[in-house]
Amino acid sequence: MAYASLRHCVDDLERHGHLVRVSAPVSPELELAAIQRRLYAAGGPAVLFERVEGSPFPAVCNLFGTLPRARFVFRDTLRRVRQAIELKIDPLVALRRPWRYAAAPLTGLRSLPWRRRGGPVLAGRTTISQLPAIRSWPRDGGPFITLPQVLTLRPGGRGIMDSNLGMYRVQLTGNDYETDLEVGLHYQIHRGIGAHHAAARDRGESLPVSIFVGGPPAHTFAAVMPMPEGMSELVMAGMLAGRRFRYARVGPHVVSTEADFCIVGHIDPTRTKPEGPFGDHLGYYSLRHDFPVMEVDAVYHRADAIWPFTVVGRPPQEDTTFGALIHEITAPMVPVEIPGLVAMHAVDVAGVHPLMLALGRERYVPYWPRQPQELLTLANAILGFNQASLAKFLLIAAHEDAPGLDLHDEGAFLDHLLRRFDPARDLHFHTRTTIDTLDYSGTGLNEGSKLVIAAAGEARRELGAQPPAELPLPAGFGPVHLARPGVLVIGAPPWDGRGEAVAAELGEALVGGPLHGADTRWPLVVLADDPEMSARTLANLLWVTFTRANPSHDVHGVGAFVEHKHWGCRGAVIVDARIKAHHAPPLEEDPEVVRRVEALAAPGGPLQGLY
Numbered sequence: 001m002a003y004a005s006l007r008h009c010v011d012d013l014e015r016h017g018h019l020v021r022v023s024a025p026v027s028p029e030l031e032l033a034a035i036q037r038r039l040y041a042a043g044g045p046a047v048l049f050e051r052v053e054g055s056p057f058p059a060v061c062n063l064f065g066t067l068p069r070a071r072f073v074f075r076d077t078l079r080r081v082r083q084a085i086e087l088k089i090d091p092l093v094a095l096r097r098p099w100r101y102a103a104a105p106l107t108g109l110r111s112l113p114w115r116r117r118g119g120p121v122l123a124g125r126t127t128i129s130q131l132p133a134i135r136s137w138p139r140d141g142g143p144f145i146t147l148p149q150v151l152t153l154r155p156g157g158r159g160i161m162d163s164n165l166g167m168y169r170v171q172l173t174g175n176d177y178e179t180d181l182e183v184g185l186h187y188q189i190h191r192g193i194g195a196h197h198a199a200a201r202d203r204g205e206s207l208p209v210s211i212f213v214g215g216p217p218a219h220t221f222a223a224v225m226p227m228p229e230g231m232s233e234l235v236m237a238g239m240l241a242g243r244r245f246r247y248a249r250v251g252p253h254v255v256s257t258e259a260d261f262c263i264v265g266h267i268d269p270t271r272t273k274p275e276g277p278f279g280d281h282l283g284y285y286s287l288r289h290d291f292p293v294m295e296v297d298a299v300y301h302r303a304d305a306i307w308p309f310t311v312v313g314r315p316p317q318e319d320t321t322f323g324a325l326i327h328e329i330t331a332p333m334v335p336v337e338i339p340g341l342v343a344m345h346a347v348d349v350a351g352v353h354p355l356m357l358a359l360g361r362e363r364y365v366p367y368w369p370r371q372p373q374e375l376l377t378l379a380n381a382i383l384g385f386n387q388a389s390l391a392k393f394l395l396i397a398a399h400e401d402a403p404g405l406d407l408h409d410e411g412a413f414l415d416h417l418l419r420r421f422d423p424a425r426d427l428h429f430h431t432r433t434t435i436d437t438l439d440y441s442g443t444g445l446n447e448g449s450k451l452v453i454a455a456a457g458e459a460r461r462e463l464g465a466q467p468p469a470e471l472p473l474p475a476g477f478g479p480v481h482l483a484r485p486g487v488l489v490i491g492a493p494p495w496d497g498r499g500e501a502v503a504a505e506l507g508e509a510l511v512g513g514p515l516h517g518a519d520t521r522w523p524l525v526v527l528a529d530d531p532e533m534s535a536r537t538l539a540n541l542l543w544v545t546f547t548r549a550n551p552s553h554d555v556h557g558v559g560a561f562v563e564h565k566h567w568g569c570r571g572a573v574i575v576d577a578r579i580k581a582h583h584a585p586p587l588e589e590d591p592e593v594v595r596r597v598e599a600l601a602a603p604g605g606p607l608q609g610l611y
Helices: 006-015 033-041 069-075 078-089 106-110 193-203 217-222 233-241 319-338 374-382 386-390 408-418 499-509 531-536 539-549 593-602
Strands: 019-020 047-050 059-061 148-153 163-166 169-171 180-186 207-213 246-250 255-256 260-277 291-303 306-311 339-346 354-359 392-400 425-434 447-455 480-484 486-493 522-526 555-557 558-562 566-569 573-574
Touching: 006 047, 006 069, 006 339, 033 059, 033 306, 033 593, 047 148, 069 319, 078 233, 078 319, 106 447, 148 169, 148 193, 148 217, 148 255, 163 233, 169 260, 193 207, 193 260, 207 255, 217 233, 255 260, 319 339, 319 392, 339 386, 354 374, 354 499, 374 392, 374 447, 392 408, 408 447, 408 480, 408 539, 425 566, 447 558, 480 531, 480 539, 486 531, 499 522, 499 573, 522 531, 522 539, 531 539, 555 566
Parallel strands: 019 047, 059 306, 354 392, 392 447, 486 522, 522 573
Antiparallel strands: 047 059, 148 163, 148 207, 169 180, 180 291, 207 260, 246 255, 260 291, 339 354, 425 447, 480 486, 555 573, 558 566
């Protein structure tokens, strides 16, 4: 379906039973976000809230609340997008299957951005304070736009085809922002807008910025797509929408004519203001830091404008659906971009960037017993590749050892790797490097370390299916839980600043016991504040372990050693996943808000039966 607007999409979803309307007034102060979280968890419909308190504009959420609904929204265009990516991978495939790809060249041409003189978004003007002020979590610094499309042009570049469209955080009010005159613009490290920001700074110019909200859903999705090199997000928006991205120029600004709202302004590349806190997708708050401030020139809106929103928080959330659909579209690109790499998977339940799984080939030395060799080259390529460069823990295994292994079965992959890796040989650290801006486990903003664990060859151990009968634990440690085969979660004393000393004490105490020896049946130990919760589910284990550990500081081992600057251990690897003083607080709901939104879904309530 080639949706010309968000309203067009909303009406179509309603006709097909994917959307319901709510006429009762709902507060944007924590209530709307709490409702969205429950809708998503229940696999519920999209909901159009016709009366948002404090704003004249309706709001819609959960448009991408299920993968089937996301596929339905793009039901007429996904095939053509996949074909375009297949041709990007191998242009000669069109010669082998000409009828399949006959329309592909026209698809590309028909998806080029189209400049117009005006459009629906210019029908009205409003102010920042009139927009739905949706605050998602109790400690958030103010209301945020959670589905923005932020567009910048490269200073001195080639115009619209030299643009960047990304989904960067926008704080509408709060902190020190001047009401209706300024908004906060937060972007993470390694994002395309950063290059435009730097270019404007070097030229001594302000950087025009356009923030689009709404419009055809394809425009929102294109803003989060990791694009193949040389392909524009605006072209992708056109292909996914089934119609060209239409834009106009208003002074120095680009305006998406079919968006529901367009906030235009500029940033002085030398000026910042505090932004945040904000409940983010790692499941914690990202804290208050200085980021660029955008001076607002105008806020345009359609006559029938709808404000789309989502909630960011501990996965799974609605952005989980984005990730699944992105994987379906872009997975064939991986072996082409990094030869020898079979697949990679950023683990959603671990916050995406903290944990990356990968499968690669060991092709070049077939006459030796297989061990990680080419895998280490592939690991370095992954850590230099696009957003995969933000991976903190990279676990990579040889495809030849289990050709049917599915990276999206995280438990099976973890079992496979733990059976094979050698803790004395296969741990490779990158220290004092960059990590995700939102990850507070490191030594500072954007600062931390990485760890590659590689596994190739025959299994070297069976994994313990029960905890060992006895462990010589120091005082203050315990209880011990078996999280899954080969993985123990041990309670540890609260963090007091002696992290390495405490973990080293445990490692020394375990020497000579069942966790000592390269072939120990329990090769992974996780130290946790709440061992029962951490071991209860695989999702909990992955979230706690990989979001709360900085490899260089928090990975220890039984029988640890350093040999020619290589760190290893002769027994179990110990990951200190306790909460530290420098960590950001985890996200928790307001109990009073929970009571109110659950009442809305009770019998007789306006949201009865939706979650």
